[in-house]
Amino acid sequence: MPLYEGYTSDKHVIIFDIGTAYTKCGVAGEMCPRCIVPSQLKDEKTGKVRKLWEYNTEDELFENLKDFLFHLYFRHLLINPKDRRMVVCESLLCPASFRETLARVLFKHFEVGSVMFAPCQLTALLTLGTSTGLVMDVGYNETLVVPVYEGIPVLKAIQSLPVAGKAIHERAKQILLTEGKVKTGSIEKPVSEQRDCLTEDVLEDIKVRCCFTTKFDRAKKIHRVTMFGENESNLPTPPPSVQYPLDGNSMLHVDGKVREHACEVMFEQDNEQQSIATLILDAIVQSPIDMRKELSRNIVIIGGTSMLPGFLHRIQLELQSLIQEPRYVNFLAIKKFRFHQPPAKANYTAWLGGSMFGALDTLASKSVSRDQYKETGQLSDWCTLSQLK
Numbered sequence: 001m002p003l004y005e006g007y008t009s010d011k012h013v014i015i016f017d018i019g020t021a022y023t024k025c026g027v028a029g030e031m032c033p034r035c036i037v038p039s040q041l042k043d044e045k046t047g048k049v050r051k052l053w054e055y056n057t058e059d060e061l062f063e064n065l066k067d068f069l070f071h072l073y074f075r076h077l078l079i080n081p082k083d084r085r086m087v088v089c090e091s092l093l094c095p096a097s098f099r100e101t102l103a104r105v106l107f108k109h110f111e112v113g114s115v116m117f118a119p120c121q122l123t124a125l126l127t128l129g130t131s132t133g134l135v136m137d138v139g140y141n142e143t144l145v146v147p148v149y150e151g152i153p154v155l156k157a158i159q160s161l162p163v164a165g166k167a168i169h170e171r172a173k174q175i176l177l178t179e180g181k182v183k184t185g186s187i188e189k190p191v192s193e194q195r196d197c198l199t200e201d202v203l204e205d206i207k208v209r210c211c212f213t214t215k216f217d218r219a220k221k222i223h224r225v226t227m228f229g230e231n232e233s234n235l236p237t238p239p240p241s242v243q244y245p246l247d248g249n250s251m252l253h254v255d256g257k258v259r260e261h262a263c264e265v266m267f268e269q270d271n272e273q274q275s276i277a278t279l280i281l282d283a284i285v286q287s288p289i290d291m292r293k294e295l296s297r298n299i300v301i302i303g304g305t306s307m308l309p310g311f312l313h314r315i316q317l318e319l320q321s322l323i324q325e326p327r328y329v330n331f332l333a334i335k336k337f338r339f340h341q342p343p344a345k346a347n348y349t350a351w352l353g354g355s356m357f358g359a360l361d362t363l364a365s366k367s368v369s370r371d372q373y374k375e376t377g378q379l380s381d382w383c384t385l386s387q388l389k
């Protein structure tokens with residue numbers, strides 16, 4: 001069902017959000033993506049998998065995108081892209097070479113009608129009908145916090161940290177390698193003797209099914225042991241362990257420690273005393289003073305990793321605790337933080353905003369058409385604010 005009455009075109013607008021881990025794609029005006037697929041390509045002959053974002057040259061990326069988008073259009077969406085409008089939700093920090101190559105593939109190879117590049121932090125706010133907010137995206141590679149005021153990102157206050165889903169996988173792997181056991185029949189072996197069983201897919205599955213973000217006070221006890229060298233006997237009693245089936249024969253023993261400790265990588269402060277929670281406060285501190293209160297009352301959290309059980313509650317407690325620390329208490333007169341609840345799951349909130357945008361009448365005026373692109377070979381760029389002629 002279309003969301004807006006202003007939806008007039010007889011050809012559906014296609015919406016993409018090409019994340020580093022998952023690509024969400026679907027049709028404008030719909031409430032959820034038609035498919036969410038890993039951002040990777042599988043060679044049909046050899047069965048080898050290569051990641052879309054791992055490329056050395058732009059030509060390689062061009063080939064990757066060509067194959068990947070072909071798959072999306074003709075295997076998943078079953079829509080011919082020729083002459084259609086596209087909306088691409090991209091991160092504000094997306095490399096220019098990626099968006100230029102993507103535009104080249106869309107216009108030259110698939111001959112789409114027009115493309116609009118929309119920053120996903122802005123589209124996420126659109127789903128809430130607001131234009132001011134502090135958007136935190138906890139995706140796969142990194143966590144990005146962008147303050148947006150009246151629809152304009154406050155660029156100087158953007159904060160990021162390379163800690164998100166991938167870092168949790170690495171931490172889980174590290175703990176499993178030291179403590180995990182694999183049982184095949186009646187023989188039990190340490191995981192370190194069967195390293196191959198810990199593939200990226202297995203680690204992700206273990207994370208999503210077994211791991212959680214623990215309570216604030218338990219976490220503090222854990223940090224005292226893992227980061228400050230306190231005796232292990234001070235660790236809180238771990239949650240029950242889980243037997244994870246690796247295949248028909250073997251079982252991986254996932255200890256309670258893996259389940260509880262893996263996600264702590266996001267909340268441990270590094271050498272610069274940064275964690276994903278401090279990013280929010282740093283972004284507020286670096287925003288102009290008259291925006292701060294409003295930003296702290298309009299926090300929007302998106303990205304698949306924020307769907308971990310306990311995540312949202314934990315981040316609120318982390319903020320309440322950090323705000324008492326001298327480095328913030330002297331700069332911020334904020335007592336309360338308020339969080340929005342977007343009308344979609346966190347991993348496709350940005351996509352939903354793109355879907356709403358794609359259904360608006362104003363889409364044509366905000367897009368780059370194929371003719372414009374052919375004439376100038378350029379895309380308008382938000383950071384230079386240069387417009388196409």
Ligand SMILES: Nc1ncnc2c1ncn2[C@@H]1O[C@H](COP(=O)(O)OP(=O)(O)OP(=O)(O)O)[C@@H](O)[C@H]1O
Binds near residue numbers: 018139304
């Ligand atoms: N229910 C869930 N519980 C925990 N983690 C989840 C859940 N669903 C997805 N994830 C994790 O979220 C991550 C992907 O999130 P998302 O789709 O927002 O990332 P992305 O857009 O591909 O990455 P990025 O925005 O960093 O480019 C993956 O690491 C995935 O394991």
Ligand SMILES: [Mg+2]
Binds near residue numbers: 019020137139
């Ligand atoms: Mg993303």
